[in-house]
Amino acid sequence: xxxxxxxxxxxxxxxxxxxxxxxxxxxxxxxxxxxxxxxxxxxxxxxxxxxxxxxxxxxxxxxxxxxxxxxxxxxxxxxxxxxxxxxxxxxxxxxxxxxxxxxxxxxxxxxxxxxxxxxxxxxxxxxxxxxxxxxxxxxxxxxxxxxxxxxxxxxxxxxxxxxxxxxxxxxxxxxxxxxxxxxxxxxxxxxxxxxxxxxxxxxxxxxxxxxxxxxxxxxxxxxxxxxxxxxxxxxxxxxxxxxxxxxxxxxxxxx
Amino acid sequence: xxxxxxxxxxxxxxxxxxxxxxxxxxxxxxxxxxxxxxxxxxxxxxxxxxxxxxxxxxxxxxxxxxxxxxxxxxxxxxxxxxxxxxxxxxxxxxxxxxxxxxxxxxxxxxxxxxxxxxxxxxxxxxxxxxxxxxxxxxxxxxxxxxxxxxxxxxxxxxxxxxxxxxxxxxxxxxxxxxxxxxxxxxxxxxxxxxxxxxxxxxxxxxxxxxxxxxxxxxxxxxxxxxxxxxxxxxxxxxxxxxxxxxxxxxxxxxxxxxxxxxxxxxxxxxxxxxxxxxxxxxxxxxx
Amino acid sequence: xxxxxxxxxxxxxxxxxxxxxxxxxxxxxxxxxxxxxxxxxxxxxxxxxxxxxxxxxxxxxxxxxxxxxxxxxxxxxxxxxxxxxxxxxxxxxxxxxxxxxxxxxxxxxxxxxxxxxxxxxxxxxxxxxxxxxxxxxxxxxxxxxxxxxxxxxxxxxxxxxxxxxxxxxxxxxxxxxxxxxxxxxxxxxxxxxxxxxxxxxxxxxxxxxxxxxxxxxxxxxxxxxxxxxxxxxxxxxxxxxxxxxxxxxxxxxxxxxxxxxxxxxxxxxxxxxxxxxxxxxxxxxxxxxxxxxxxxxxxxxxxxxxxxxxxxxxxxxxxxxxxxxxxxxxxxxxxxxxxx
Ligand SMILES: Nc1ncnc2c1ncn2[C@@H]1O[C@H](COP(=O)(O)OP(=O)(O)OP(=O)(O)O)[C@@H](O)[C@H]1O
Ligand SMILES: [Mg+2]
Numbered sequence: 090x091x092x093x094x095x096x097x098x099x100x101x102x103x104x105x106x107x108x109x110x111x112x113x114x115x116x117x118x119x120x121x122x123x124x125x126x127x128x129x130x131x132x133x134x135x136x137x138x139x140x141x142x143x144x145x146x147x148x149x150x151x152x153x154x155x156x157x158x159x160x161x162x163x164x165x166x167x168x169x170x171x172x173x174x175x176x177x178x179x180x181x182x183x184x185x186x187x188x189x190x191x192x193x194x195x196x197x198x199x200x201x202x203x204x205x206x207x208x209x210x211x212x213x214x215x216x217x218x219x220x221x222x223x224x225x226x227x228x229x230x231x232x233x234x235x236x237x238x239x240x241x242x243x244x245x246x247x248x249x250x251x252x253x254x255x256x257x258x259x260x261x262x263x264x265x266x267x268x269x270x271x272x273x274x275x276x277x278x279x280x281x282x283x284x285x286x287x288x289x290x291x292x293x294x295x296x297x298x299x300x301x302x303x304x305x306x307x308x309x310x311x312x313x314x315x316x317x318x319x320x321x322x323x324x325x326x327x328x329x330x331x332x333x334x335x336x337x338x339x340x341x342x343x344x
Numbered sequence: 345x346x347x348x349x350x351x352x353x354x355x356x357x358x359x360x361x362x363x364x365x366x367x368x369x370x371x372x373x374x375x376x377x378x379x380x381x382x383x384x385x386x387x388x389x390x391x392x393x394x395x396x397x398x399x400x401x402x403x404x405x406x407x408x409x410x411x412x413x414x415x416x417x418x419x420x421x422x423x424x425x426x427x428x429x430x431x432x433x434x435x436x437x438x439x440x441x442x443x444x445x446x447x448x449x450x451x452x453x454x455x456x457x458x459x460x461x462x463x464x465x466x467x468x469x470x471x472x473x474x475x476x477x478x479x480x481x482x483x484x485x486x487x488x489x490x491x492x493x494x495x496x497x498x499x500x501x502x503x504x505x506x507x508x509x510x511x512x513x514x515x516x517x518x519x520x521x522x523x524x525x526x527x528x529x530x531x532x533x534x535x536x537x538x539x540x541x542x543x544x545x546x547x548x549x550x551x552x553x554x555x556x557x558x559x560x561x562x563x564x565x566x567x568x569x570x571x572x573x574x575x576x577x578x579x580x581x582x583x584x585x586x587x588x589x590x591x592x593x594x595x596x597x598x599x600x601x602x603x604x605x606x607x608x609x610x611x612x613x614x615x616x617x618x619x620x621x622x623x624x625x626x627x628x629x630x631x
Numbered sequence: 632x633x634x635x636x637x638x639x640x641x642x643x644x645x646x647x648x649x650x651x652x653x654x655x656x657x658x659x660x661x662x663x664x665x666x667x668x669x670x671x672x673x674x675x676x677x678x679x680x681x682x683x684x685x686x687x688x689x690x691x692x693x694x695x696x697x698x699x700x701x702x703x704x705x706x707x708x709x710x711x712x713x714x715x716x717x718x719x720x721x722x723x724x725x726x727x728x729x730x731x732x733x734x735x736x737x738x739x740x741x742x743x744x745x746x747x748x749x750x751x752x753x754x755x756x757x758x759x760x761x762x763x764x765x766x767x768x769x770x771x772x773x774x775x776x777x778x779x780x781x782x783x784x785x786x787x788x789x790x791x792x793x794x795x796x797x798x799x800x801x802x803x804x805x806x807x808x809x810x811x812x813x814x815x816x817x818x819x820x821x822x823x824x825x826x827x828x829x830x831x832x833x834x835x836x837x838x839x840x841x842x843x844x845x846x847x848x849x850x851x852x853x854x855x856x857x858x859x860x861x862x863x864x865x866x867x868x869x870x871x872x873x874x875x876x877x878x879x880x881x882x883x884x885x886x887x888x889x890x891x892x893x894x895x896x897x898x899x900x901x902x903x904x905x906x907x908x909x910x911x912x913x914x915x916x917x918x919x920x921x922x923x924x925x926x927x928x929x930x931x932x933x934x935x936x937x938x939x940x941x942x943x944x945x946x947x948x949x950x951x952x953x954x955x956x957x958x959x960x961x962x963x964x965x966x967x968x969x970x971x
Contacts (some may be wrong), residue, residue: 165835203815450921613757
């Protein structure tokens with residue numbers, strides 16, 4: 090069953106369509122790659138799906154209900170969580186507090202409890218703390234828990250972003266170029282993380298430039314060019330697809 | 345109601361509106377280019393008026409050389425305003441800059457009260473004939489005011505759109521970092537922006553005395569009106585501020601005549617609230 | 632982890648003890664005790680403005696309007712309907728909070744940052760104009776006099792000393808509640824929007840809703856401060872809604888230190904006492920005041936309280952400044968105010 094579907098999704102900027110009549114259907118449990126040359130509309134598509142931009146036309150369906158134009162926080166509540174292409178963290182907070190603040194949807198404490206510091210509040214806080222540690226250990230940041238986020242390395246930034254997203258408890262995770270700025274070992278670690286997530290039942294939509302990474306990990310790949318879908322299929326099909334090759338090479342020549 | 349009354353109010357509104365226009369244009373320019381709310385902008389206008397009083401009444405200069413001197417001096421003072429109350433704080437939060445300009449307005453306002461006292465001061469006008477056009481009484485001093493405002497706005501427009509400096513200024517406003525990357529000296533742009541804005545504010549001051557008197561207390565109400573204009577126009581949109589300033593001046597006068605003199609002051613803010621409700625980014629603001 | 636008392640509370644506690652003792656030993660005459668009450672009233676107003684500035688990372692230029700509004704609500708209830716000031720102390724924040732909800736909803740849907748500052752300035756000035764003009768209700772420029780003081784069991788709290796201890800207690804309660812609010816789900820939500828609104832939304836924080844609620848809360852708090860003012864100084868007038876008080880609150884927050892809880896309390900004391908000292912300078916006092924303000928902002932842009940905290944940290948054996956910024960993520964009292 091498709092967990093996410095877009096039909097005719099279109100977004101115009103001025104006269105140009107950044108995303109052009111995009112039909113996308115992602116199955117539950119998939120790791121779907123979304124690739125395309127620079128400026129082909131990948132980030133815009135992500136923004137449209139997660140409610141950060143309103144589509145000019147078209148619809149988004151998530152888990153069977155239409156969610157076109159819904160607010161990002163509503164979608165997050167439904168389990169649709171994204172990360173950002175440009176590293177986006179709570180920079181001034183510690184690593185722990187980053188994940189803690191990301192746990193908004195999994196924060197059971199009540200206002201009165203917090204005011205009174207009731208036993209229940211403290212128990213719930215302790216549970217949240219455990220979960221924060223667990224998540225940080227999972228993304229390999231267990232040692233860095235007290236560091237201030239802005240002091241982390243580029244790789245650690247990326248891991249922390251994923252930890253924050255996971256703290257929201259996603260069913261489907263949309264990652265916008267999460268491997269940017271990572272060295273090959275870090276990228277490999279990241280890909281393993283994503284595989285583990287999938288095995289835990291999280292569906293992933295992965296925007297990535299690095300073809301090697303994406304062909305390694307994705308079940309299927311969708312290719313955009315000038316906002317429109319030009320190909321879709323298994324990694325093998327995509328690598329051999331002449332349209333895809335032209336799109337990438339053409340871009341290179343033009344640039 | 346007669347057409348004469350309407351005509352008279354249109355004229356009165358045009359006078360006020362012209363002042364609003366150049367006042368708000370400067371305020372909006374500073375906001376648009378530097379993202380700074382200059383809380384001392386009203387006091388700069390006030391200083392323009394008070395200094396003109398001093399150089400004409402006490403020193404004995406005639407209106408025109410006096411006004412030219414004051415505007416020039418105040419424009420240069422804009423450089424100091426930038427270096428003393430804006431530039432040192434740009435690295436901090438935007439709020440700190442608000443506070444430092446508040447502090448400046450404190451100093452200027454209370455300093456002026458000490459120097460000049462709070463009473464209104466009249467300034468000798470260069471000419472003061474009254475002509476009657478239809479049933480409308482028009483003062484030549486008022487005509488001068490409107491003419492100079494128009495010229496100032498045209499000058500500002502041409503500077504911003506047709507000179508290299510203006511283009512650099514707009515580029516800086518749109519993207520500070522980008523402007524720096526392509527080699528624009530943004531420090532100099534900031535200096536000039538405040539020089540121009542301060543000159544415009546002082547110009548408003550020397551023009552105000554053509555139709556009313558100079559007092560140290562004229563800055564604050566004008567600042568508030570200026571903000572209302574800037575909000576309705578869309579923040580940082582200088583052309584919008586010009587159109588809205590004029591519109592506000594004229595409709596405010598008509599409101600005062602035909603609806604309520606008493607609540608005239610509130611009119612601008614009500615317009616502002618309505619605009620905010622319907623179009624929070626302002627009439628000419630981009631979303 | 633919860634046993635360590637952070638420097639903020641030590642400093643704040645010391646401040647309070649000094650405050651509690653001063654009327655007995657130093658400020659012994661009525662006039663000076665009145666100043667102490669004023670310090671507390673401005674401190675509460677400063678704390679509420681700092682909720683917007685420090686916690687939300689936003690600014691409202693209309694905050695004094697809610698302060699004056701709260702003062703008017705409580706004064707009118709007492710004067711026209713004979714309702715006890717105690718009820719007024721509740722009604723004022725409720726009314727201010729409701730109006731804050733409405734204004735916040737209008738303003739916060741789209742605007743943030745400097746735009747929000749200017750938009751709230753517009754609302755504030757409109758409120759001030761209405762107060763000035765709506766004579767039958769507000770008493771026009773001269774306002775309303777003879778506002779009754781609160782009474783306890785038939786005994787009117789007219790004495791400066793009693794009012795001082797009464798409001799000191801409330802201040803302490805407010806600081807305490809604010810510190811706990813920060814670690815609540817709501818407080819963290821607000822904080823996360825402050826830090827990064829897009830990211831906060833992506834993890835499910837309903838940003839606009841939270842900001843509107845937080846704004847309304849701050850308005851309620853400042854409305855309460857206004858009611859305290861009305862029943863202590865026993866008059867209200869339109870100036871209470873105006874820019875002069877707005878600037879005072881802004882000074883209280885920024886001089887004291889943004890986002891530090893105790894900062895506005897210290898800032899308020901500094902403001903009231905310094906302007907009192909300068910009184911001897913007569914008409915020069917505001918000029919000097921402006922210069923002093925400029926210098927403080929220039930040399931201590933993070934505010935006096937955080938600067939003191941840094942000193943205290945250094946004295947406690949060179950512990951690095953970042954060390955207890957957020958101990959265990961539990962105590963945000965020490966979060967640096969100048970950042971962001
Ligand atoms: N807010 C915007 N306003 C105007 N044009 C935009 C906006 N956002 C994106 N675009 C344009 O839409 C097109 C698609 O941009 P998008 O960022 O979605 O591409 P992308 O595939 O994510 O590229 P990259 O690989 O560089 O991240 C580009 O031509 C871009 O310039
Ligand atoms: Mg992109």
